[in-house]
Amino acid sequence: MTDKAKQDRVLIFDTTLRDGEQSPGATMTHDEKLEIAALLDEMGVDIIEAGFPIASEGDFDAVTAIAKQTQNSVICGLARANFKDIDRCWEAVRHARRPRIHTFIGTSPLHRAIPNLDMDQMAERIHETVTHARNLCDNVQWSPMDATRTEHDYLCRVIEIAIKAGATTINIPDTVGYTAPRESADLIRMLIERVPGADEVVFATHCHNDLGMATANALAAVEAGARQIECTVNGLGERAGNTALEEVVMAMKVRNDIMPYRTGIDTTKIMNISRRVAAVSGFPVQYNKAIVGKNAFAHESGIHQDGMLKNAQTFEIMRPEDVGLSATNLVMGKHSGRAALRAKLKDLGYDLADNQLNDVFVRFKALADRKKEVYDDDLVALMTDSTANVAGDHLQVKFLRVICGTEAPQSADLTLTIDGVDHQVTATGDGPVDATFNAVKRLFPHDARLALYQVHAVTEGTDAQATVSVRLEEDGKIVTGQSADTDTVVASAKAYVSALNNLIVRREKTKPADEMKSVS
Ligand code: KIV
Ligand code: ZN
Numbered sequence: 455m456t457d458k459a460k461q462d463r464v465l466i467f468d469t470t471l472r473d474g475e476q477s478p479g480a481t482m483t484h485d486e487k488l489e490i491a492a493l494l495d496e497m498g499v500d501i502i503e504a505g506f507p508i509a510s511e512g513d514f515d516a517v518t519a520i521a522k523q524t525q526n527s528v529i530c531g532l533a534r535a536n537f538k539d540i541d542r543c544w545e546a547v548r549h550a551r552r553p554r555i556h557t558f559i560g561t562s563p564l565h566r567a568i569p570n571l572d573m574d575q576m577a578e579r580i581h582e583t584v585t586h587a588r589n590l591c592d593n594v595q596w597s598p599m600d601a602t603r604t605e606h607d608y609l610c611r612v613i614e615i616a617i618k619a620g621a622t623t624i625n626i627p628d629t630v631g632y633t634a635p636r637e638s639a640d641l642i643r644m645l646i647e648r649v650p651g652a653d654e655v656v657f658a659t660h661c662h663n664d665l666g667m668a669t670a671n672a673l674a675a676v677e678a679g680a681r682q683i684e685c686t687v688n689g690l691g692e693r694a695g696n697t698a699l700e701e702v703v704m705a706m707k708v709r710n711d712i713m714p715y716r717t718g719i720d721t722t723k724i725m726n727i728s729r730r731v732a733a734v735s736g737f738p739v740q741y742n743k744a745i746v747g748k749n750a751f752a753h754e755s756g757i758h759q760d761g762m763l764k765n766a767q768t769f770e771i772m773r774p775e776d777v778g779l780s781a782t783n784l785v786m787g788k789h790s791g792r793a794a795l796r797a798k799l800k801d802l803g804y805d806l807a808d809n810q811l812n813d814v815f816v817r818f819k820a821l822a823d824r825k826k827e828v829y830d831d832d833l834v835a836l837m838t839d840s841t842a843n844v845a846g847d848h849l850q851v852k853f854l855r856v857i858c859g860t861e862a863p864q865s866a867d868l869t870l871t872i873d874g875v876d877h878q879v880t881a882t883g884d885g886p887v888d889a890t891f892n893a894v895k896r897l898f899p900h901d902a903r904l905a906l907y908q909v910h911a912v913t914e915g916t917d918a919q920a921t922v923s924v925r926l927e928e929d930g931k932i933v934t935g936q937s938a939d940t941d942t943v944v945a946s947a948k949a950y951v952s953a954l955n956n957l958i959v960r961r962e963k964t965k966p967a968d969e970m971k972s973v974s
Contacts, residue, residue: 456653459646459679464706464715467658467684468494468699469503470731471516472532474690479736479905479925479932481960484516486734490687491520493730494527497723499699501528501554501682507546508539514546521550528593530554535583544590555587556625558597561612562604573608581615588620596621597660602633602641610648617651623682624655628671631664631694635674642678658682663694672697673705676715687731688739688746700724700745700777708772725778726803733838736923736934738910745777748831778803780830788822802830804837824940825917835912835919835938847955848873849898851947858886868893868947886943894950902928902957909942922949926957933957 471487474480482490487505494502504520505513521529529550533539535557547553559580560568566576580596587594596616598604613624626642633641642659646652659675659682661668672683689698703719710716728746732739741748751774766773774780780801786794792815799806799814806814817836822828853869863882866889870877879896883889891904906925911918921938922945935953939945 455679456646458653458656458681461681462715463681464676464717465500465656465658465682466498466699466703466717466719467501467503467530467682468499468686469660469684469696470494470686470690470699471520472503472505473684473692473696474686474731474735475505476692477690477695477735477737478692479934480690481933481956482734483959484512484519487516488519488523490727490731490734491524493723493727494687495524497720497727498718499527500718501530503530503532503556503684504547506532508533508542514542517543517546518549521547521553524550526551528552528554530556530595533557533587535559535579537583537586540583540587540590544587547591552593553591554593554595554623555591556595556597557583557587558599558625558627559583560600560629561598561609562600564603565600577612577615580612581619584616584619584621592622594621595623595625595658597625597627599627600629601626602628602637603630606641606644610645613645613649614651617649617655622655623658624652625658625660625682625684626675626680627660627684628662628668629660631662631668633661633671634665634667635670638671639674639678642675642680646679656681658684659697660684661697662691663689663696666694668695668697669701669705672702673713676706677713687727688735688737688743690731690735690737698744698746700728704745704772704777707776721776722778723803729803729834733834733936736925736936738908738921738923751779786818786822786828786833787826788819790818790822790828798830799833799837802833802837821919821940825919829913831912832919835921838921838936838938847952848958849951849954851944851951852876853878854890854944854947856886856889856943858889864889866890866893866943868897870894870897870951872898887946890943890947891950894947894954898954900928900954900957902926902933902954905932906934907946909946912938920945922946924949924953926953928957931957931960933960 475482491502505517507514507517517531529547531543531547533543540557543555584596598612642657657680659672659680661671683702685697685699685702687699689695703717706713706715739746795815795818796811850871852871855867858864864886865882867880877897879893881889881893881896883892905927908923910921912921919938919940920942924935926933933953933956935949937945937948
């Protein structure tokens with residue numbers, strides 16, 4: 455092992471804003487990206503991959519703004535193996551205190567066939583582009599995309615070229631989530647042993663989760679000498695997603711006896727960022743997800759509950775507080791005041807300005823009037839909903855009344871405010887939600903296909919709020935909307951309208967190179 459590979463400090467490279475945001479429908483707004491980047495910086499992420507600057511004006515602007523605002527983390531942008539991409543990337547990241555250019559090319563036989571380059575031509579391209587990147591920036595990461603399906607001899611050859619051209623980090627992507635832990639470790643070990651100059655660079659691991667092994671593969675790579683893990687919050691990412699940040703970080707912390715590595719992550723910030731990423735990406739966290747799932751610290755069976763009361767360690771390998779979950783779930787109600795709400799939201803990770811608090815307080819009171827007890831999850835849902843139906847949106851739900859029951863057809867009487875003007879219609883459908891969606895379609899005709907409609911009860915009881923997620927697809931583009939309400943049909947209408955607002959924004963955005971968003 456090289457000296458670098460022997461160190462116990464593992465760098466955390468977060469790509470939620472680039473690889474994660476590429477998941478169909480996970481598009482975040484400019485402000486949301488800035489907010490997530492600030493949270494990543496605050497929690498101690500070493501490197502933030504903020505976007506793919508040449509992919510669109512929006513990506514470029516977001517990477518530039520993140521580069522300007524970030525205090526500690528290295529800010530990295532992605533670029534394909536050509537000068538134009540690399541120059542554009544540099545233009546965005548150069549504002550950072552600590553900028554990095556990340557350039558990549560697919561090196562496996564399948565990927566070499568796409569630009570139609572033979573092995574020598576590709577090697578030459580790698581030499582030229584990494585040299586160019588290094589002339590601009592002294593922190594350059596290079597990735598052979600689909601490394602785990604690249605011939606070993608060729609992989610060694612191109613990595614050597616990239617190192618000689620000035621790359622400082624060599625990332626080994628398992629682009630299609632094909633490898634397994636032992637193979638992942640063997641590959642890193644082989645590269646560190648065989649490639650001349652390996653001791654001058656940091657090796658990184660970037661794993662996708664197609665076979666559910668991304669976290670295990672990343673940790674195996676670390677055992678073999680990789681010292682940078684690429685990951686996303688909640689494992690967000692294309693297809694089955696990426697290595698989850700919270701999983702690798704907590705695994706190394708809880709099992710430090712067998713994985714004696716450390717990161718710079720403040721783990722108490724995990725729950726907060728997980729919730730925010732779920733809210734802004736529109737990808738709810740599955741209930742039984744490790745570390746951040748709603749059930750990760752819930753104990754239902756009598757034996758478990760009994761054991762927990764006697765000694766929490768009987769059934770918990772980490773404390774909820776370690777990941778920032780408040781130990782007490784203080785219930786709020788209609789008598790709770792503004793200060794209590796502010797403190798509670800702060801505890802949940804929402805630091806609100808006065809005007810934001812006023813708006814949330816009004817909605818909190820309305821909720822508390824309908825619901826006896828307002829739990830943490832209700833407040834998180836309320837915050838999720840605060841992005842739906844806001845002033846400035848093209849479409850807003852103004853009024854909805856549905857008639858439903860055993861006698862068909864069910865009908866919905868809906869008033870939508872469209873660009874400031876009220877429009878009303880009554881539509882029927884197969885059930886109240888169908889009738890409501892038909893009404894929306896009558897008032898705002900569109901061809902977007904409903905790709906997903908999902909309802910979650912936030913807490914228990916018949917007065918529980920429902921969080922509704924709606925995913926729409928138009929011309930291959932996917933947008934999502936979310937809303938929460940104690941009335942499921944109202945939440946559905948608002949979620950649908952919120953997705954349409956996102957669709958309108960999406961249509962307005964100029965996307966000169968949308969097809970480039972297909973790297974994983
Ligand atoms: O999965 C992958 O190969 C990628 C590269 C762009 C690093 O995301
Ligand atoms: Zn990837």
